[in-house]
Amino acid sequence: MFIGEYNVSIDSKGRVCIPAKIREIIAQKYNDGKMILTLGLDGCLALYPYEEWEKIAMNLKQKIPLSLRTGRILERSFFRNAIECSIDKQGRIVIPPKLRRAALIIKDVVIIGVQNRMEIWSKEAIETYDVEFEDSSIGESLEELYDRIGNLQF
Structure with missing residues (x-):
């Protein structure tokens, strides 16, 4: 499971160093x-180990009816921007320009571990998200969600 928050930088070639802690998890749990x-x-941006991505793809295939136009749109948008990548010997991945632009990534990057994936944020975007979260009534919505899920034993 991926957890934690890590501040890193992106270089001029679009390379981001994946934190050592995350690389350890990938090496232990996901061989290739x-x-x-x-x-x-x-x-x-979302970075998934290939095995986790396959589970999500299979889940979509089983639950999204392609007979519905919205199902086809969802599937298309989900897969069209996805790329395969590997962590190089220096522990980096390359983020292509199209994805950097979409996530407004220029220099400072925050990588957040979220269960089966890592989220890659521009520093500015995650700071804005945090402010909006604090200013919103999302806390009340989270309480409602916890009630729906049941006792999570925190």
Whole structure:
């Protein structure tokens, strides 16, 4: 499981160093280190180990009816921006220009571990997200969600 928050930089070639802690998890749990990088939600990029990506793809295939136009649109948007990537010997991945532009990534990057994936944010975007989260009534919505899920034993 991926957890934590890490501040890193992106170089002029679009390379980002994946934190050592995350690389350890990938090496222990996911043998080949093959990854999928795609657009995430809320303005970030999402980096999945290939095995996790396959589970999501299979889940989509089973639950999204392609007979519905919205199902085809969702599937297309989910897969069209995804690229395969690997972590190089220096522990880096390359983020292509198209994905950097989509996530507004220029220099400072924040990598957040979120269960089966890593989210890659521009520093400015995650700071804006944090402010909006604090200013919103999302706390009340989270309480409602916790009630729906049941006792999570925190």
